[in-house]
Amino acid sequence: MSYDYDLFVIGAGSGGLAASKRAASYGAKVAIAENDLVGGTCVIRGCVPKKLMVYGSHFPSLFESAAGYGWKVGDIEFDWEKFITSIDNEVKRLSRLHISFLEKAGVELITGRASLIDPHTVEVDGRKFTTDKILIAVGGRPIKPDLPGMEHSITSREIFHLQEKPKHIAIIGAGYIGTEFACIMRGLGCEVTQIIRKDKILKGFDVDIRNNIQEGMIGHGIRIITNTVVNSVEKVSAGLKLNLSGDTEENIAADVFLVATGRAPNVSGLGLENVGVKMVDSSVAGPGYSTIDAIKVNEYSQTTQANIYAVGDVTERINLTPVAIGEGRAFADSEFGNNRRIFSHEKVATAVFSTPEAATVGMTEVQAKEKFGEDGVKIYRSRFRPMFYTLPDQQERTMMKLIVNAENDEVLGAHMVGDYAAEIVQGVAIAVKMGATKKDFDATVGIHPSSAEEFVTMR
Structure with a gap:
């Protein structure tokens, strides 16, 4: 035909x-x-x-x-x-x-x-x-919860076209979209309140990524309200009123309300x-x-x-x-193209462009221990203040982590929170994808002084 x-x-x-x-x-x-x-x-x-x-x-x-x-x-x-x-x-x-x-x-x-x-x-x-x-x-x-007053909210579609910078933006959603925009708007000078249903942001990411980003966000002045949901939103003279329930039951007033609860x-x-x-x-x-x-x-x-x-x-x-x-x-x-092939979804690197930034490739600690057992995994972790922040005396921290198979020394996962995390982990991802071992990392000479060298000097 x-x-x-x-x-x-x-x-x-x-x-x-x-x-x-x-x-x-x-x-x-x-x-x-x-x-x-x-x-x-x-x-x-x-x-x-x-x-x-x-x-x-x-x-x-x-x-x-x-x-x-x-x-x-x-x-x-x-x-x-x-x-x-x-x-x-x-x-x-x-x-x-x-x-x-x-x-x-x-x-x-x-x-x-x-x-x-x-x-x-x-x-x-x-x-x-x-x-x-x-x-x-x-x-x-983007999708919104089926809750009263959601017509007063915006999503990641509309946030790029706001005519004025918000004074106070409230955000619901603990995923990477809500987290990234919380950091963006705070950096641009807005008061930011992020409301999440559990106690931690970024479900599914390694626990050290979740903890270190959340700690950094709070240190930058973002208010994160945990174990709380928005029940409804009302239009009031001062802007919007969010009615909450859970660990926090106060009402939140904001002039912009971003819904980032999924796609x-x-x-x-x-x-x-x-x-x-x-x-x-x-x-x-x-x-x-x-x-x-x-x-x-x-x-x-x-x-x-x-x-x-x-x-x-x-x-x-x-x-x-x-x-x-x-x-x-x-x-x-x-x-x-006469080249029948499958795209591999294994060991795909990704980043969260929050502040602090994060990037990851391979297994999380939880995933590795579920597969290989508590004794089948070795964890290498480092947390430090990068040299850049010493003179201005800013309390920024970088976290790097390697998850290693205890039996064959293969690096199962690499995780980082800190400046240029995406740029650094992109290179590390090549080694992880190729099945590099911890000994391979150890045998690689670090570039000094740099944050990235920590990936090859962790003991």
Whole structure:
């Protein structure tokens, strides 16, 4: 049968862009549909604008540090409008750049919201296209608890477009999004209150990462209210009133309320019911909180419909930009490049761009001990004040940790909290991925003086 396209990609985010360009490079006729700016969550309202905000939030601390080195810093002033506008302009520039990359690759960009009519037909704003294979790469979206007053809140979509800098921002959510924005807004001069349902932030990360980031955030003036939930939100003359219950039952007043309680696959209106694509079951995480269905895929990103595939945050796998890119390229190689392969989700490094920053690769201490037993794991840990902070006498701390298999000496996990954690752990991740041992780390000569050398000098 003849089709309009060999591959039709729904969603021009990280995974969809990577897959479409790779497939086109093999000679496939490819179209990609997008109803928003090209680039996806990462470019438009995620990694890129967030990291720019992280950079901006660090300057007050740098001005303070400069005084310790003899620099006299005069009056400083922050222009919120210029800051937000500059970030928005950069986002739009990158989106245009991605469009040019598609054009150079020979991928046709179709603007509009796509939906599935049958296993080989896609409809975009009333136009129908036939295709041999379909790749779903629509990503995820932020979700809000089903609680009274949530219409007064914002999510990670809207925070990049606030017209004024908040005086006081309240945040619910203990994950990396809530934690990162708590640190960003505090660095930019806002009063910040983060409300979490348990006693620690960043569930799933190594305990030393959780403890050290939370301690650092509190030291920077962020109020973290633990073991507490928001029951409702009210609009009042002074802004917003958050009604709490749990260990803390006071009411919190804030002018901006950020909800960062999770994300869900963006499958609404996609027409999955028309094509027999099955979903992973939903789960409920607590009152008002839930995880919405993700698309079920096998190791080759294939759904339960043989010619339909899915990659990235729309699936229940690791929701990271580089992972979506890797999954997209592996799909294209397998289906169009005569190179059938699986993308490995093992030992994937990641970072939390909080202040202090954290990065990690491999097993946590809990995971390692569950697999190998208490006596089957050796823990190496170091905590110190980096040299940079000695002259300004700032009480910043760096934590580094290696988790080692006691039987064969393999480094199972590496974790860091502190300046440049992501840059440092990216290099360490290569060694961990290759199966390096603690002896390999010990035999590596450190770069002195640096914080990174601690990874090869821990005893």
